[in-house]
Amino acid sequence: MNHDLLARLGLRLPIIQGPMTGSDTPQLAAAVSAAGGLGFLGCGMRSPAAMLEAAAAVRAATDKPFGMNLFVLETPLPDDAEVAAAMERLAPLYARFGLQPEPPARWCEDFAMQFEALIQARPAVASFTFGILSSAQVRRIKTDAGSYVIGTATTPAEALAWAEVGANAVVASGLEAGGHRGTFLGDWDGSQIGTIALVPACVDALRIPVIAAGAIMDGRGIAAALALGAQAVQMGTAFLACPESAITPAQRAAMAGAQATDTRLTRIFSGRPARGILNDAMRTLAPHEAEIPAYPIQNALMGPVRRAAAQTGDAGHIALWAGQGVGAVRALTAGVLLQTLEREWRDARNLL
Template identity: 45%
Template structure:
């Protein structure tokens, strides 16, 4: 049996941070306040820019820099084959969502299914010379990665299996995030289909560590210092946590979302395509159950179709119609300030005295 290699690069060296802890990029909860709080406590904060217009990304970068001088990352979604707005699946998906829209008093008229341009989003990252650019759903074009290198930006790609990790390494990506099946939010897989992206964290991390020469970040179901220590022992150079910070006061988590998190246990999550068209793990709800066999438009059209519905549900305080992204460790999320959570995890993992 092959033994895990020792850490090749300590993330404190690569990131310029005191601790090998990374805040996962989380659209909505991942506010500039949360990102800067994690940075200030010694970790690497990450802004989620995948759904954001370029100007919104620019504004959030400025806000983080106004709050901290520590390094941070911006995350984007690598575009896949363009979904066609005239696709019959779009019409069927709209019909499936009509009863929910009607119940919330939403107009049945034309819906905006546009999405931000990845190239325009990346241009902001390059212009701002953000220290770290992370991405999911694939690998950016070679010219995009070359532009990051010229700008001195470290690239970080998501892998859910060994084949994806090797593809990222072959493309020259600097750091690989090994996303286990326990992770909350979108599955970042792009090779091997859905089944190939559901390897558990503790099996995935040593497999990727043995397969590539890049530093590996472990992600998925890790909530405290015990999980961090285990991931580091398996060869990871750093550990990424997202669900652990959802109940922080700095997070942009809505009130109904917070209430659902407080009630959740280790059996509460499911993987669904109902909200965005891509598989993502969140707390099961009436919407995920009722939409289990309903027609769903391809990503990002399904995300656009449910955008107004989710916003209306948040205003109404109806958690049953919200995308409550969370990992399988959700029951251990702590309602504490981000800096306290970082400090507690560091102590529990033996990273500080």
């Protein structure tokens, strides 16, 4: 096994916690890092001030390295007709929760301001998804923040694009992974490559480390990913059930009874394909998938519905993000889960 990535980041274990924007917490990131992995803060929807606050909370809990993730986005300028049509489609859901349909004050956080906050926070690792940085931006993160830069790729072409702009490593995210697809080149359907096919293709194409992601839930999966040439794995769904995560009781209950066949890729919650557990909202809006505006417009418009559903414990109308490995989740504390994964990985590695 090539330990370049682990040595560079000072990690004892080849395990990276997925950023899981909205479900992450400083407590989860700190617990993962303290146990020998790399904890992450998902900052795609955090304000710059909230990013700095979360980073400070992790540092107050551990002196180990951690990462911060951002969505590479431009603030959209949708026309009034597109917004009106989207809101009309969502009117029944707004009515269900007694909400007044109205456009949000803003569609998303300002990426440029988030980028500056990330540099100020100076995390050990800065990762990005939904798009790609320029070479100049990558150089600035390395120089001004001293951070190790990781890009997200769903195809070998995307992995090569990240390498060309100077990323230190790439997460090869298979179609099995929960949450949003990071695709930014090519079409959505053509980018649905499974983890076991994507990882070795990226390893063969790149000279920088590859991190495997997608339905890796136990030590066997870690050993398999490393055997394919990955230097580490990124695990999201496996950490969702930890008590340190921010998911609601309704999502915990839904995950506890779900299997791989219960997950689907959908655009209805955010406007970007994402994998989650099938529920009523997905069934209701499925006929309108092709008409739904892109992220972050749909994401902002569905925000009030998701929040109201979460407050009332209505699992049918929240985004139940989870990967195809959901049937193997274990409700363990992050520290105990890392210990378990380490033992399983070492046992599995001895069998290879």
